[in-house]
Amino acid sequence: MDGILIVDKPQRMTSHDVVDFIRRKFKIKKVGHAGTLDPMATGVLVVLLGRATKLSSVLMNTDKEYEVIMSLGKRTDTGDADGRIIADNGDYSGVTKERLEEAMKKFTGRIAQTPPMMSAIKHKGKKLYELARKGIEVERQPRPIIIKELTLAWFKAPDAMLNVKCSKGTYVRVLCDDIGLDLGCGGFVSRIKRLRSGEFSIKDAVSLEDLKNMGRDDLPRLLKNENYYKFRAYR
Numbered sequence: 335m336d337g338i339l340i341v342d343k344p345q346r347m348t349s350h351d352v353v354d355f356i357r358r359k360f361k362i363k364k365v366g367h368a369g370t371l372d373p374m375a376t377g378v379l380v381v382l383l384g385r386a387t388k389l390s391s392v393l394m395n396t397d398k399e400y401e402v403i404m405s406l407g408k409r410t411d412t413g414d415a416d417g418r419i420i421a422d423n424g425d426y427s428g429v430t431k432e433r434l435e436e437a438m439k440k441f442t443g444r445i446a447q448t449p450p451m452m453s454a455i456k457h458k459g460k461k462l463y464e465l466a467r468k469g470i471e472v473e474r475q476p477r478p479i480i481i482k483e484l485t486l487a488w489f490k491a492p493d494a495m496l497n498v499k500c501s502k503g504t505y506v507r508v509l510c511d512d513i514g515l516d517l518g519c520g521g522f523v524s525r526i527k528r529l530r531s532g533e534f535s536i537k538d539a540v541s542l543e544d545l546k547n548m549g550r551d552d553l554p555r556l557l558k559n560e561n562y563y564k565f566r567a568y569r
Contacts, residue, residue, distance in 0.1 A: 336384035337557030342539035343379040368393035377528035396532030403525035406492040413507030414523040426519040446476035
């Protein structure tokens with residue numbers, strides 16, 4: 335069975351957990367994905383079946399869109415709510431909607447971003463998150479990214495909902511941490527949902543609960559095979 339399946343990843347599962355579930359549930363030998371989501375993140379996970387796994391590198395290079403809740407007043411070592419608090423300013427009283435939007439403008443467009451230690455980037459053959467879990471921190475070089483759109487949906491201190499449209503390689507956790515530092519009060523991601531990966535939208539996604547109630551014969555109607563055959567031209 336070959337094709338592209340869009341899954342709405344639930345919270346607290348890793349991307350690998352979802353891949354493993356689909357492999358076992360539908361008895362498909364080759365299953366992969368095109369872009370990791372953190373365990374706390376939900377939303378669009380592009381799952382590749384059979385020969386479509388060869389498209390992974392192509393589909394990873396696409397733009398992404400996220401809906402993010404950023405909480406002000408604290409910093410964590412991971413940049414999200416799963417991390418350990420490393421700074422607790424607590425005073426976000428001086429942050430207004432206008433001031434927040436001014437800070438956001440500084441992080442729109444072409445910027446440099448330093449990857450977090452809790453990432454899958456490799457250093458001398460080891461993934462950074464593997465080193466981080468051992469308490470090891472290594473120097474990381476800033477990487478160029480593009481924040482194509484960064485808009486504020488609402489602000490109810492200490493929380494703000496942001497919509498982020500960005501290039502591949504963007505860490506939204508780092509973006510929120512950087513905005514919090516610019517504001518002087520700190521900030522971290524308390525909730526994040528991927529709305530789009532390339533041309534695949536959350537509207538295309540099937541929930542894991544629905545997949546649990548399906549059989550192998552139900553799967554073909556969910557596959558984005560028109561996209562699969564189109565993207566094959568890149569291989």
